[in-house]
Amino acid sequence: MSRSPSTSYHHGDLRGALVDAAVALVEEHSPARLSLREVARAAGVSHAAPYHHFSDRGDLLKAAGDRCMGDFLAAQESAVAAHDDPDARLVALGEAYVGYAAAHPHAFALVFDPELCPPGDPSPERAVLITRNEELLAACVVDLLVARGRDVGHAPALANALWGTVHGLAALVGDGHLPLDAVGPALEARLTL
Amino acid sequence: MSRSPSTSYHHGDLRGALVDAAVALVEEHSPARLSLREVARAAGVSHAAPYHHFSDRGDLLKAAGDRCMGDFLAAQESAVAAHDDPDARLVALGEAYVGYAAAHPHAFALVFDPELCPPGDPSPERAVLITRNEELLAACVVDLLVARGRDVGHAPALANALWGTVHGLAALVGDGHLPLDAVGPALEARLTL
DNA sequence: TCCTGATCTTTACAGTGTCAAGAAAGGCTC
DNA sequence: GAGCCTTTCTTGACACTGTAAAGATCAGGA
Numbered sequence: 266m267s268r269s270p271s272t273s274y275h276h277g278d279l280r281g282a283l284v285d286a287a288v289a290l291v292e293e294h295s296p297a298r299l300s301l302r303e304v305a306r307a308a309g310v311s312h313a314a315p316y317h318h319f320s321d322r323g324d325l326l327k328a329a330g331d332r333c334m335g336d337f338l339a340a341q342e343s344a345v346a347a348h349d350d351p352d353a354r355l356v357a358l359g360e361a362y363v364g365y366a367a368a369h370p371h372a373f374a375l376v377f378d379p380e381l382c383p384p385g386d387p388s389p390e391r392a393v394l395i396t397r398n399e400e401l402l403a404a405c406v407v408d409l410l411v412a413r414g415r416d417v418g419h420a421p422a423l424a425n426a427l428w429g430t431v432h433g434l435a436a437l438v439g440d441g442h443l444p445l446d447a448v449g450p451a452l453e454a455r456l457t458l
Numbered sequence: 459m460s461r462s463p464s465t466s467y468h469h470g471d472l473r474g475a476l477v478d479a480a481v482a483l484v485e486e487h488s489p490a491r492l493s494l495r496e497v498a499r500a501a502g503v504s505h506a507a508p509y510h511h512f513s514d515r516g517d518l519l520k521a522a523g524d525r526c527m528g529d530f531l532a533a534q535e536s537a538v539a540a541h542d543d544p545d546a547r548l549v550a551l552g553e554a555y556v557g558y559a560a561a562h563p564h565a566f567a568l569v570f571d572p573e574l575c576p577p578g579d580p581s582p583e584r585a586v587l588i589t590r591n592e593e594l595l596a597a598c599v600v601d602l603l604v605a606r607g608r609d610v611g612h613a614p615a616l617a618n619a620l621w622g623t624v625h626g627l628a629a630l631v632g633d634g635h636l637p638l639d640a641v642g643p644a645l646e647a648r649l650t651l
Numbered sequence: 652t653c654c655t656g657a658t659c660t661t662t663a664c665a666g667t668g669t670c671a672a673g674a675a676a677g678g679c680t681c
Numbered sequence: 682g683a684g685c686c687t688t689t690c691t692t693g694a695c696a697c698t699g700t701a702a703a704g705a706t707c708a709g710g711a
Binding site for chain 1: 488490491570571572573576577578612614615616618619620621622623624625626627628629630633634635636640641643644645646647648
């Protein structure tokens with residue numbers, strides 16, 4: 266009982282290895298096509314082994330989605346941290362958001378898939394990431410409004426509008442409906458308050 | 459040879475009935491969970507019958523997506539047609555867009571799913587609908603810019619930005635990440651140019 | 652040493668997409 | 682009308698999937 270059960274015994278850390286494999290496979294094709302058996306094969310383990318670490322296929326995909334959400338948030342945070350000017354910070358956040366969706370379209374889809382992680386009942390780990398992301402955006406918006414001497418009262422509505430704009434462009438680019446190079450001009454025409 | 463092969467013989471119009479059934483089932487659950495056999499059962503026909511009208515499962519879902527796209531476009535067109543003021547027309551278009559996603563989230567997802575209808579290679583029927591939708595938005599944006607005496611040169615970039623905003627809010631609402639009543643304030647804070 | 656419990660494998664079952672072969676029924680020629 | 686052909690649909694089969702139950706394997710404690 267001295268070690269965590271997920272980091273010992275036969276495999277070492279099968280749970281982590283399965284999430285690794287799932288995330289790697291999601292880079293190649295849509296999560297809808299990802300089969301549990303395919304993940305088990307990639308991890309070099311029998312097709313039923315995942316059931317000792319996840320309750321079902323959805324549970325594994327949910328864990329993979331949590332991992333992707335972590336990467337997604339980290340990309341936004343480091344982009345924002347690289348700038349001081351409030352305007353530049355918000356633009357950098359938008360670019361990181363769309364950039365992640367363009368570079369990892371299936372992972373982006375996985376993160377927001379309501380079938381896998383019902384927004385009303387996220388995992389505790391996921392809830393933390395969601396809160397951090399919301400606070401990151403809210404802080405950027407408030408900073409910008411303050412820097413411009415504008416009323417901060419509409420910050421929540423404005424944050425939602427900006428989230429919508431950036432999320433929409435990300436989804437359209439990730440799904441191939443809009444070329445990536447159309448995003449810059451669009452944001453330029455709109456994101457500068 | 460005097461009638462179309464799809465509107466005669468045994469069933470009458472099995473192809474249409476299958477699309478009807480698929481669209482109806484998509485109202486109830488995600489297209490990812492829609493099985494061909496389930497559609498065949500709903501149409502009262504054997505599990506292999508659809509293969510005489512569609513090349514595979516994706517082909518049927520694509521046809522269902524075309525139907526949904528038609529409804530989606532019709533909702534936007536009638537919303538726009540109900541107003542004269544350029545500002546009101548654009549707002550009505552956005553509301554119809556988000557309203558469709560909120561009322562038919564799975565159909566909305568089906569319409570934009572790149573796995574089912576690759577944006578680079580849409581069906582001829584779909585291509586017509588896409589063009590009409592793009593022209594509808596472009597016309598609304600240009601009308602508004604003209605009415606305000608603004609430069610029309612940035613209309614395409616602005617149209618993409620507005621598309622992104624509305625599509626993002628629609629996707630977030632449709633996926634349950636944002637409540638529908640958050641959309642009004644967000645659009646108000648942003649869509650009025 | 653043997654036991655206990657966690658981990659993994661084997662086996663099995665229902666459901667799926669898809670294909671091939673056969674039955675049924677409309678429309679043709681005679 | 683009879684006979685045939687083509688299109689439509691059904692039946693049966695295969696490989697694959699998710700999932701559950703039962704057995705094997707192995708680490709650590711008595």
